[in-house]
Each structure stands twice: as structure tokens, then as C-alpha cells.
Amino acid sequence: GAVVSQHPSRVICKSGTSVKIECRSLDFQATTMFWYRQFPKKSLMLMATSNEGSKATYEQGVEKDKFLINHASLTLSTLTVTSAHPEDSSFYICSVAGLAGVYEQFFGPGTRLTVL
């Protein structure tokens, strides 16, 4: 399977600042990446699908101006939480679509965001 990294693993920021989270596919070129959000004791909620070289596709209810996604290369996608507020505090996880097709995904270790 693919090896996926995320940076940073943890971030604490003040309300009103912006935070960038990186997702990297370390061992193959990923045309499709996914961003999820997970609340404590809850399942994963798909936020958006990130396609290399094109605009991300956001799920219903996810503010695209709030959660900016950039997939400028085949190994890197970034999620920027703009003007973060305490309610944006969460665990953010990215995944990479496998080589055999988009039906298999490999997940990064996650980023814990805490907004004070």
C-alpha cells in the first residue's frame, strides 16, 4: 500500500489565524487525494476530494472558502483552515487513492488542530 504522511501532527493556534496542513504521498504519484474530518468518538466525515491540477470537489455543507485545498503536484495536497475558530478544532485526516483505482484508500496519520 501507499505511504502517506501529514505535517504537522499537532497544531495549536489562536482564533482568527490560518493553519496549513500538508498531506504527502511518499512512494507513488497520487492523482486523487481525500480530506476527512473526525470529531471525538465519531466517524470520518469526507470534506472534499482533491484532484491534481484541478479544483477540489467539496461535500455538501463544507465551506470551500473556509477550507482551502490545493493539489498542485502528484505528491502533495494541502488543506488550509482560514480564520480558524474553536469549532474548527478537530482531527483532520487525508487519504490517497490507490493505484488500482479510487476504490482503495490509504490514510495519513492525521493532524490534531486545536484552536484557542
Place this chain on the structure above:
Amino acid sequence: AQSVTQLDSQVPVFEEAPVELRCNYSSSVSVYLFWYVQYPNQGLQLLLKYLSGSTLVKGINGFEAEFNKSQTSFHLRKPSVHISDTAEYFCAVNNQGGKLIFGQGTELSVKP
């Protein structure tokens, strides 16, 4: 619309006991099915997957699952659990459209 239901939110078991984590799905089309494990503050690790072929699927760490099309189920089993199996387990379905739909998760707690 597709959905995944994990019938048990928490499953406490004693070490070396067998365990079954239940998963049911609804779909009008063929699906691919997955089980993932998540340890605290970590991402998801693939345990096993059903894409086609044999309905009994073997995965890592001694886990297996059986795809039952008539019951629309994909239950996860392990004959003898260890303390280290304590984690959150997620069942997921992919509808061939690229998106994974997750169940609510089952917290497996293995006690000595």
C-alpha cells in the same frame, strides 16, 4: 443512497476470547467493502478488503471477514483477541464512485 451500519458502538471482551464486530450496508449496486482499524490519535490502517471472489477474506493481525450478499453484511471476526487489539474499528463501503462511506465505528476494548 448508500449507508453503513455498525450495530455495536462498544464491544468489551476478555483477552483470548473470540470477537465479532458487525457491519451491515445498504446499496443498490455492487460494492467494495473494507475494514479499517484506528489506534488513538492515529490515522486508519486497512485490515482487509472485499473486492470480488471468495466471500471469506483474511486480513492482517489474524482478522477475517465474510461477505454475505443476501444479508448485506460484512462482519469482522477474530478467534482470539489480544490486549493490543484494543482500538476503534470502522467498516466502509465504496460504491465504485470513488468515495468511501464509513460506519459509525465500533470501539473494541480487550480486558485482561
